[in-house]
Amino acid sequence: MQLTELVLVNYRNYAEQSLEFGAFNLFVGANAQGKTNLLEAILFLATTRSHRTSTDDELIRQGEQTGYLSGNIEDSIARRRIEVGNTRGKRKQVKLDGKIQNRLSNLIGLLKVVFFAPESTAIVKGGPEDRRRFLDSLISQVHGEYLRSLQRYRRALQQRNESLKQIRDRRASRDTLQAWEDPLITSGIDVARRRRAVCEELRPVLLQQQQYLTEGCEEAGLRYAPNVLINEDDEDSREEFERRLIASVESDIARGTTSVGPHRDDVELVVDGLDARRFASQGQQRTLTLALKLAEIDWMHRASGELPIVLLDDVTSELDELRTRLLFAALNALPPQVFLTTTRIDPTLFGETPAHAWEVRAGTANPVEADAA
Numbered sequence: 001m002q003l004t005e006l007v008l009v010n011y012r013n014y015a016e017q018s019l020e021f022g023a024f025n026l027f028v029g030a031n032a033q034g035k036t037n038l039l040e041a042i043l044f045l046a047t048t049r050s051h052r053t054s055t056d057d058e059l060i061r062q063g064e065q066t067g068y069l070s071g072n073i074e075d076s077i078a079r080r081r082i083e084v085g086n087t088r089g090k091r092k093q094v095k096l097d098g099k100i101q102n103r104l105s106n107l108i109g110l111l112k113v114v115f116f117a118p119e120s121t122a123i124v125k126g127g128p129e130d131r132r133r134f135l136d137s138l139i140s141q142v143h144g145e146y147l148r149s150l151q152r153y154r155r156a157l158q159q160r161n162e163s164l165k166q167i168r169d170r171r172a173s174r175d176t177l178q179a180w181e182d183p184l185i186t187s188g189i190d191v192a193r194r195r196r197a198v199c200e201e202l203r204p205v206l207l208q209q210q211q212y213l214t215e216g217c218e219e220a221g222l223r224y225a226p227n228v229l230i231n232e233d234d235e236d237s238r239e240e241f242e243r244r245l246i247a248s249v250e251s252d253i254a255r256g257t258t259s260v261g262p263h264r265d266d267v268e269l270v271v272d273g274l275d276a277r278r279f280a281s282q283g284q285q286r287t288l289t290l291a292l293k294l295a296e297i298d299w300m301h302r303a304s305g306e307l308p309i310v311l312l313d314d315v316t317s318e319l320d321e322l323r324t325r326l327l328f329a330a331l332n333a334l335p336p337q338v339f340l341t342t343t344r345i346d347p348t349l350f351g352e353t354p355a356h357a358w359e360v361r362a363g364t365a366n367p368v369e370a371d372a373a
Contacts, residue, residue, distance in 0.1 A: 001075045001112060001306045002337045003042060009068040010061040012037040013363035024350040026370060027341045029360035035341035038365065039115070039311045042339060045071045045082050046111040046309075047137070048094060048104045057088050073111050075306060080110060105151065109141045112300055114336075116293045117313035123292060124276050124285045128266035135267060138296055139198050142303045146194045153187035156180045157258055165256040177249070184261065185241045191262045192230040198299070199224035199267060205298050209291035210271070213326050220271055220288055227264035286318060294330055307336040314341050316349075324349070345370060 003021055008014040013034045027035040044050055050059060060067040067086040072079065083095040094101045101107060122130040140147040160180040166172035203222045210220035228244055230237045244260040245252075252259055269276040269292075271284050280288065300308045310331065316324050328349045331338055335353060345357060347370065355370035 001073065001309065003045075003071055003111065003309055004074050005070075005072040006038070006041060006045075007068070007070045008038075008041055010064040011041055011059060011067050011069055012061065015061065015363065017363075017365055019358065019365060020356075021337070021339075022354055022356040023335065023337055024353045024355040025337075025339045026345055026350075026355060026357040027339070027360050027365065028343070028345055028357055028368070030343065033360045034363045034365075035360045036117075036313050037363075038360070039117075039313050039339055039341060041069055042071070042111075042309070042311060043113060043115055045069055045084065046107075046113045046141075048084070048092070048107055051115065051117075056086050056092050060086055060088060071111065082107060082110065105144075105147055108147055109144060109304075112141045112304065112306060112308035113311055114293055114296050114300070114308045115311045115313070116290065116315055117311075118315075118318050120293070121282075121285050121289045124269055124280070124288050126277075128264070131267040131269070132263075132265060134292070135195055135198065138299070139194060141308070142300055143194065146191070149187045149190040149194070152183060153191050153262065156184040156187060157261065157263060160184055161257050164253050164258065168253050168256050174249075181242070181245060184258075185238055185245075188228070188241060188261050189230055189234070189237050192226050192228065192265065193232075195262070195265065196224045196226065196230070201303075202295050202299055205295040206291055209294040209298075209330075210288065212330070213287050213291055213294075213323060215322075218271055218284070218287070219273075220269070220276075220291055221273070222270075223268045225266040225268050227261060283320075287323060290319065290323060290327060294327075297334070297336060301334075307334060310336045310338045312338065312340045314343075316340075316342055316346070 005021070006019045008017045014037065027038050029035055040050055040052060044059070053059070065088050068084070070081065070083040072081050081097055085093040094104055094107060096107060096110070123134045136150060140150065160177060163172060163176045163180060166176065167174055199222055206220050206222050210218055228241050230240070248259050269288060271280045271288055274280070276285060276288050297308060297310065300306070315327070319327065332350065332353060357368050357370040358365035359368045
C-alpha cells in the first residue's frame with residue numbers, strides 16, 4: 001500500500017501544494033514551518049480526523065472559508081482517491097473515487113497508517129483512555145466489523161447515559177434503561193472479545209521488539225485488563241455484564257454515567273515485570289512506545305496482508321543514536337512506505353531505499369536532493 005500523491009488547498013499554513021511520493025519521504029526544515037501539518041494531512045485522509053484538534057475549522061488556512069485535501073492510494077489490487085472538503089461551520093464532505101460518502105467510517109482502513117510522534121508516549125504514561133484509543137485505532141483499520149461494533153456500543157452508551165441523567169433529574173422512569181442495555185451488552189461483548197484477542201496476538205511481538213530495541217537487556221509485557229470479565233460463552237458473558245449493570249445502577253443514576261463496560265477497560269504495559277506507567281524511566285517509556293509501534297506495524301501486516309504507511313514526526317530528536325539506528329534498520333528490512341519529518345537529512349537512515357525529500361519553509365514544500373539537504 002502506498003500514498004502516491006497528496007494535494008492540499010488552504011490546509012493549515014499551506015495555500016496550495018501538490019506532492020508526489022516514493023518509498024521513503026522526508027520533510028526537512030526548521031520548527032514551525034509546516035512539516036507536521038503534512039503528516040497530519042495524511043493522517044486526516046486515513047482517519048477523517050486530526051490528531052491535534054477535534055475542530056475541523058482549525059484545519060482551514062487563516063483568512064479562508066474552505067479547505068481541501070486529496071490523496072491517491074495504490075495497492076496490489078486497485079487505485080483509489082480520497083477527497084475531503086472543509087467549509088467553516090459546516091460538516092466536512094468526503095468523497096471516495098468521486099462519490100460522496102455519507103458514512104465516514106467507510107474510509108477507515110483504506111489507507112492504513114501507523115503514527116509515531118513525541119506525544120505517542122501517552123500510550124505508556126497516559127491514562128487508560130490513551131491505551132484504549134491506541135487499541136481501537138489499530139483494530140478498526142483492519143477489522144471493519146470491530147469498528148461497527150464499537151460505534152454501536154458508543155451510541156448505546158451515550159443513550160444510556162442520557163437516560164441515567166433524566167432518571168436522576170426525575171424526567172424519566174427507570175424503564176427507559178432497558179431499551180439501551182441489550183445493544184450495550186451485545187456490542188460491548190464483541191468489543192471486549194476482539195480487544196482481548198488482539199492483545200494476545202500483540203504480546204509476543206511486543207516482547208520481541210522490546211528485546212530488539214534494547215539488545216536483549218529488557219523484556220516488555222502487555223495484558224488486556226477488562227472492566228467486565230468476558231469469556232467465550234455468550235450466555236455467561238451476558239449474565240456477568242447484566243449483573244454488573246444491575247449492581248451499579250444506583251450509583252450510575254446518581255452520577256449520570258455508566259460505570260461498567262469496555263469504555264472502562266485498560267491495557268497493562270510492563271517493563272521487566274513492573275508497571276511501565278509508574279516505574280519505567282522516560283527513556284524506557286520512549287523505547288516501549290517505539291516497540292509498540294513496531295509491533296503495530298507487524299500486526300497490521302499479518303492481519304491484513306498489507307504493510308501500513310508509517311508516519312514519523314521528529315523521532316530522531318526523541319530517540320538516542322542506538323534506538324534511531326535500530327528503528328530504521330527494522331523499517332528498511334520490511335520496508336513500508338515512510339514519511340519522516342526532520343530538521344536535517346541523515347542518508348544513513350534510509351540505506352539503499354531511494355528517498356524523496358522536500359525542504360519545508362513557511363507552508364511551502366520544495367523538492368531537494370535527499371543527500372544534499
